Amino acid sequence: MKSPSRDDRRLADLLVEPRETLSVELKGWLDITNNNEHKALLAKAVIALANHGGGVVLIGFEKTDTGSGPASGRPASLGDFNTDAVNSIISRYCDPKFHCDVSIQRGPDGLGYPIIVVPGGHRVPIRSTRDGPNGTVIKQNSYYIRRIGPASEVPQDGQEWDALIRRVVSNAREDLIDQFRAILAGGSEMRLEPAEAEKLDAWFDASLARWQGLASTLPAHDGARLEPGYLAVSYNLNGDLKRLPLPDLKEALRQATIRHTGWPAFWVPTRPGIAPYPKDGNIECWIGGDKEHGPRDGAHADFWRVSPEGKTFLIRGLREDGADYGAQPGTTFEITSPAWIIGEVLLHASALANLLGDPEAEVVLVAEWTGLKGRQLAAHPSTNRLMFDGHTTQEERFRGTITAKADEVPTILPELVYKLIAPLYELFDFFQLPAALPAEELAKMRRSTF
Numbered sequence: 001m002k003s004p005s006r007d008d009r010r011l012a013d014l015l016v017e018p019r020e021t022l023s024v025e026l027k028g029w030l031d032i033t034n035n036n037e038h039k040a041l042l043a044k045a046v047i048a049l050a051n052h053g054g055g056v057v058l059i060g061f062e063k064t065d066t067g068s069g070p071a072s073g074r075p076a077s078l079g080d081f082n083t084d085a086v087n088s089i090i091s092r093y094c095d096p097k098f099h100c101d102v103s104i105q106r107g108p109d110g111l112g113y114p115i116i117v118v119p120g121g122h123r124v125p126i127r128s129t130r131d132g133p134n135g136t137v138i139k140q141n142s143y144y145i146r147r148i149g150p151a152s153e154v155p156q157d158g159q160e161w162d163a164l165i166r167r168v169v170s171n172a173r174e175d176l177i178d179q180f181r182a183i184l185a186g187g188s189e190m191r192l193e194p195a196e197a198e199k200l201d202a203w204f205d206a207s208l209a210r211w212q213g214l215a216s217t218l219p220a221h222d223g224a225r226l227e228p229g230y231l232a233v234s235y236n237l238n239g240d241l242k243r244l245p246l247p248d249l250k251e252a253l254r255q256a257t258i259r260h261t262g263w264p265a266f267w268v269p270t271r272p273g274i275a276p277y278p279k280d281g282n283i284e285c286w287i288g289g290d291k292e293h294g295p296r297d298g299a300h301a302d303f304w305r306v307s308p309e310g311k312t313f314l315i316r317g318l319r320e321d322g323a324d325y326g327a328q329p330g331t332t333f334e335i336t337s338p339a340w341i342i343g344e345v346l347l348h349a350s351a352l353a354n355l356l357g358d359p360e361a362e363v364v365l366v367a368e369w370t371g372l373k374g375r376q377l378a379a380h381p382s383t384n385r386l387m388f389d390g391h392t393t394q395e396e397r398f399r400g401t402i403t404a405k406a407d408e409v410p411t412i413l414p415e416l417v418y419k420l421i422a423p424l425y426e427l428f429d430f431f432q433l434p435a436a437l438p439a440e441e442l443a444k445m446r447r448s449t450f
């Protein structure tokens with residue numbers, strides 16, 4: 001049986017607990033071939049998500065009193081939910097036109113659900129080119145965005161227009177920076193020394209011990225024990241930060257989570273049993289202790305904790321040890337995964353620093369991989385990368401640290417990630433990580449917003 005691609009696994013993650021956010025819109029069972037009002041509803045949703053920076057439309061779900069759940073009216077066939085049908089609607093309603101991908105993924109209930117992936121990164125705002133049927137649902141020459149609620153509406157004030165304009169200007173700037181990186185192809189010569197490494201190590205070790213205590217209560221061989229290996233990553237924000245009450249801090253964490261993947265770092269779930277909770281003056285979340293949908297595989301069994309002082313910690317199992325990866329747990333180390341998770345965490349740190357009132361705060365980050373001994377570098381077929389000469393390691397663990405200013409993270413993200421993970425790859429028979437790899441993988445990641 002063909003192994004699911006990396007992108008398919010990330011999309012399927014969205015169905016574990018579907019909920020509407022600024023980058024995820026839920027729709028019931030739309031008839032996108034015969035019902036013009038449903039076509040207009042979908043067009044409005046994809047325009048708003050495209051202007052937001054990208055996202056996904058999950059088809060077959062509706063809001064409930066407790067969050068969201070499968071919608072009634074499931075069709076006998078999902079054949080009408082295809083790329084041609086969706087892009088025909090975009091061609092009819094959107095300017096400039098863009099391409100969306102459609103994927104049918106299976107949810108935890110075993111049923112298939114269409115997921116429409118809407119790209120971001122547009123250099124100009126997307127507008128509607130026509131009214132909906134009878135002048136309803138969508139209006140011609142309107143620029144829809146995702147607004148807090150969440151809802152897909154036109155901007156309501158100057159601040160929302162400013163955010164839209166800034167986003168498209170930033171996209172043009174990022175394209176220019178990427179071109180320079182492609183020319184230089186050598187990375188940065190930064191010398192970032194961890195000024196607060198000792199302080200962060202103490203928090204890191206205490207958080208690790210807290211997780212170990214929780215994991216020890218699980219049955220033997222439960223995937224959430226992360227026995228084949230794990231990544232633990234922690235960052236500390238040093239600066240003039242607002243100390244928020246825990247409810248406000250939880251909301252700031254939710255806002256700082258940009259869903260570049262289907263299972264984002266520091267995800268703030270809402271379902272009882274896995275939702276965050278106060279503990280010893282901090283906020284904790286342990287998805288691995290899920291009693292309703294457990295046991296979980298290590299890649300979906302996160303534990304994280306965050307302090308009001310701006311210290312964070314996250315631990316999760318390695319994706320390549322999951323049942324859907326197609327390899328024996330503990331035998332491979334995916335060459336692209338570290339760039340994605342470290343990049344995502346650094347962007348989270350930058351966003352949280354801004355929300356806590358100091359965009360220029362220092363970010364000190366430490367990451368540790370364990371269970372490395374005997375693993376071989378590998379590239380999943382979905383990455384379109386080739387690996388030769390079986391690079392293995394005899395080291396059991398690796399820990400590295402970097403620092404940066406929060407407001408500089410988005411611009412120098414590939415250089416930061418490369419500085420942290422290049423020594424990790426050297427443990428695999430002196431493998432030299434190409435400087436272009438983190439830049440290329442992070443560009444893919446940042447073009448995706450679920």
